[in-house]
Amino acid sequence: MLNLRDVNLKHQSTFASFPLLTRLDLSILTSPAIHPSLATMSASTLQYLDIRLNDVSALFTDTNGIEVVYPNLQHLRMYSYAQCHSDAPTLALDVVPLPVLRSLRMALYPFADDVLFRGNSATLEYLDFSIDAYTVDLLNKMRVFESKNKVLRHVVFTQNSYIGHSTPEAEAAEIKLLSDITSSARKVTLLTSMAIVIPTVITQYEHGFKHVQVLRLESFGLSFFNVLCLLKALPALTILACGILVWHGMGDTCCDNTTMGVITGIIRAELPGVFVHSVQLGSSVGADRNAGFFGNVNNQIDTVCKALSAIEELQDGVNLMGFSQGGLFLRALVQRCPTIRARVLVTFGSPHGGVAKVPECSSSDDTLCQWMRQLASKGVYSWYIRDHVIQAQYFKDPERIDQYLQFNIFLPDINGDLEERNEAYRERILALDKMVLYKFSEDRMIYPAMSPWFGFVDTDGNDIPVQNSTMYQEDWLGLRGLDEAGKLSMVSLDGPHMHIGKDVLRDIVAEHFGASEKVVPFYVQD
Structure with missing residues (x-):
């Protein structure tokens, strides 16, 4: 650039x-x-x-x-x-200067025709502009936003303070433009007094605000009566469920039709209209699977954090669902990524407390997994393996805690095991609406069995529940605070590692991610 x-x-x-x-x-x-x-x-x-x-x-x-x-x-x-x-x-009518435009931000509309919107109704997703009486009349006259094929998802309106809409005709024109533009939008931000006319838009034009999930008003001049009218109109809007971020486990990929594809399909079926994003590391399925065994977890989490900032559907809150090691990485993402607003974190069989044995492979034919285990057997804390083998980065040997603290590049930091702790990690965990930790009753993949609940073992192999740990008692991570607030759940599922029935998963999705009422988040700054 x-x-x-x-x-x-x-x-x-x-x-x-x-x-x-x-x-x-x-x-x-x-x-x-x-x-x-x-x-x-x-x-x-x-x-x-x-x-x-x-x-x-x-x-x-x-x-x-x-x-x-x-x-x-x-x-x-x-x-x-x-x-x-x-x-x-x-410009000449046959000129289409911006045929693949996806995002347009501008102040006053500077043209006397539709030049900026020609030929891109099927690509333009984000529009941020200031409107005045001339712009309203022009865009209505050119029928710019009447296309049924438009894909606008987020619209930001700023009303020009120097050019008012003082006549009934001008207000009617404004209402029509607003309804046309918002007919496909999922999110609308109004930095104007235009919020006053929203109830009229909804009642007069069926398609206006039909799909809006988030309505943000930063507006002056809204009376209490205006707000009441607006709230009365909100039932016409659609349900909002936060976007859901999922992270697959070891040996899996983001989009395998037999695993993560089934899971994301269940989520979408249970929560119609919800946005679901499955974490992918690498530009191909093979690269994504390889990244589950080899790489640097710290770098991977940084990469995912940066990528999420560009996903519009996740900007107003995100629920997270992680499977096996993917749940551990999502928890680290919550702690380290300041740009996401994490709401609910649900993990399945995730080694939050670390592993004292390198995870087993699900199949002897899994070449990548076997190679990972062979490398790890040479020493998880050796300089090369600790930096390049994913599973070594959450390995915690109870008999070599000093080496773990000195050489492990990932887990000691996110678990608060180091003398210098990041208070922001604790604050972000405490900011969660809920944390739900599932473990499996017959898990042979993750050892110790209590790790999905932040537990571990002593040097004799005896279980140490998280409640008996210094981490919990001194609340290094905020777990105790969550627990005392009733926001921490630890649940055992019957069966081996990652054996989750479809009906069980549906119930979990509905319980933790489904809205009990059809509500649209509503923000007013006056």
Whole structure:
């Protein structure tokens, strides 16, 4: 990405030798006569563009007057200082400058036609813009948002404070535009007084707000009566269930039709409309499976955390379901990832307390697993294995605790076993609405058997329940706080490791992730 926030551009020729760019940030440049050409020069390759400019026509017309198309541009953030008016720039009707645009952020709409929305109704997912009377009339006239094929999921409205809608006709036009834009949206943010008209939108236009799951209002001028009217209209909206994040276990992959595919299918069937994301590490199924045996867990968790910040459906809260070691990694994600708002964490047979024996393989034909065990047998705390074998990174030998504390690169940190503890880990665990830990009565994969409940064993092999541990009693991780608040559940399931009946899983999903009432989260900042 080229970021030229602090460059003083004097000569366009300076950039003639630039390679074709895919990302370009020109948001704080002060050379409006030159910098649009930096975008047009890379128009064929740009995927991301952040730009501030006076003459918007310069972005879509080169210095020779030829119209410019951006065939690969997916994200456009555009600040224009010019207010739209009847003689604003237009492009020929057959020009589709942004055919694959997914995200559009802008202030005032700077064109006199539909140029920014041509041909991208099936790709545009995020729209953030300021509306005024002219924009409302223009977009309604052009019928921009009447397409039934649009995929808009998140819409942010800012009302221009200098151009009011004072007549009944203007308000009616605004209501129509609002209903058309929100007909496919899952999330709507209103940074305006427009919230007042939402009940009217819902009652007059069936398709308006039909699929909205999250409504966020940061609005001035809402009276108590307005809020009551809005709440009365909310039953017309759909149920919100938080998005669900699942992480598979050792030897599995994110999307295997016989394992995780079945699980995600059950979740979607039990909670219609819920967003489900299955963690995948690597660009292929093989790479994802390999990452369950070999790699650095710390790096993997960092990668997942960064990836989640780009998933819009998980920004307003996420429920988590982890299987075997995937549950351990999700718990670490809750502790380490500040960008997610974790609500409910459910884990199955997850070695939260660590393992005192390297996990067994489910099959003798599992080459990757056998290779992992062979490497681990050479010494889980040796410099190479501790950094590259996943299972070594949550191995805890009760007879070699000093070596565990010194050489294990993952578990001592997230379990608070080190002298220097991260208080943020505890705070994020305590912020959970609920933590549910399932273990299996005949588990031969995870040893000790109490590890899924944060328990362990002493040097004689005797079980140490978590309640008897210093970690719990001094509340290093917040487990005691959760427990005393009634938010920690420890449940035993009959059977071997990861043998979960479909009916049992359905009941668990409904109990812990299903909403008891059809409620839409509602935020008002006044």
